[in-house]
Amino acid sequence: MKIIHKIDELKSEIETYRSDKKNIGFVPTMGALHEGHISLVQRCVQENDICIISIFVNPTQFNNSEDLAKYPRDLKQDSEMLEKAGCNLVFNPDPREIYTEAELSNTFNFDFEGLDQVMEGKFRPGHFNGVVQIVSKLFNLIQPQKAYFGEKDFQQLAIIHLMVTKLKMNTEIVDCQIIREQSGLAMSSRNARLTTEQRKNAAQISKVLFESRNFVLQSSPEELKNRVITQINNTPDLKVEYFEIVDSESLQPIVNTWKRKAIGCIAVFCGEVRLIDNVRLNP
Numbered sequence: 001m002k003i004i005h006k007i008d009e010l011k012s013e014i015e016t017y018r019s020d021k022k023n024i025g026f027v028p029t030m031g032a033l034h035e036g037h038i039s040l041v042q043r044c045v046q047e048n049d050i051c052i053i054s055i056f057v058n059p060t061q062f063n064n065s066e067d068l069a070k071y072p073r074d075l076k077q078d079s080e081m082l083e084k085a086g087c088n089l090v091f092n093p094d095p096r097e098i099y100t101e102a103e104l105s106n107t108f109n110f111d112f113e114g115l116d117q118v119m120e121g122k123f124r125p126g127h128f129n130g131v132v133q134i135v136s137k138l139f140n141l142i143q144p145q146k147a148y149f150g151e152k153d154f155q156q157l158a159i160i161h162l163m164v165t166k167l168k169m170n171t172e173i174v175d176c177q178i179i180r181e182q183s184g185l186a187m188s189s190r191n192a193r194l195t196t197e198q199r200k201n202a203a204q205i206s207k208v209l210f211e212s213r214n215f216v217l218q219s220s221p222e223e224l225k226n227r228v229i230t231q232i233n234n235t236p237d238l239k240v241e242y243f244e245i246v247d248s249e250s251l252q253p254i255v256n257t258w259k260r261k262a263i264g265c266i267a268v269f270c271g272e273v274r275l276i277d278n279v280r281l282n283p
């Protein structure tokens with residue numbers, strides 16, 4: 001497995017793969033890898049000749065400098081996990097390798113056709129511009145046939161699908177299901193920042209979400225939403241930032257009557273750590 005930090009080296013590797021007619025699969029990450037990432041990598045290895053992973057804590061998608069500073073980083077451990085999973089190449093650039101000074105101040109502006117007005121987009125202004133900025137750059141450099149994203153970041157996934165369609169990119173986006181800890185807690189690099197007690201309490205998030213599926217037929221979306229928020233807020237350490245029931249395609253809120261393809265998306269602070277999760281709510 002090669003670890004590359006420079007764009008020129010990456011380009012020359014890609015040229016070799018292309019001239020050898022290899023299919024390239026790609027998993028973009030910010031490192032601090034866990035089993036959720038590894039499941040994407042394993043799928044990528046299975047479905048392609050070459051599996052490339054990027055590890056880049058993208059500064060332009062953080063709207064909170066403390067969150068950026070505290071984002072866990074461990075290239076050595078990540079590389080060991082990737083090597084075992086069968087990855088061929090890790091691209092781990094420095095921010096200056098990727099961005100000009102102007103780009104670093106996030107002047108990028110993508111038209112999200114409204115997908116960014118709710119949930120993560122509403123609470124993390126500029127976040128999705130940063131995501132599209134980096135993912136489009138990486139896609140342009142690597143030109144993968146397939147790229148793998150987890151459904152935990154459901155809104156991100158919807159936005160990546162929109163990006164590929166609007167920018168007419170030739171990459172197929174593969175949606176991969178959420179991988180959970182045994183307690184049900186959705187795997188996240190941020191879980192590493194939870195204390196043992198917080199981790200126990202954080203398991204309540206998925207528990208309440210899963211239970212809420214039993215109430216779809218007997219409550220309105222608004223009632224269900226309030227029920228979930230109250231139950232989670234009643235758990236020590238947990239404070240809901242938002243819980244929205246939305247249409248899984250338009251991401252527009254479902255308020256009065258249920259629609260097919262409803263999904264409940266949540267962001268919760270567990271102490272200072274912000275966690276997200278989601279559940280399909282099919283009436």
Ligand code: PAF
Nearest residue numbers: 028029030058131134153
């Ligand atoms: O989901 C993530 O880890 C990031 O948003 C991504 C897609 C790697 C872009 O920085």
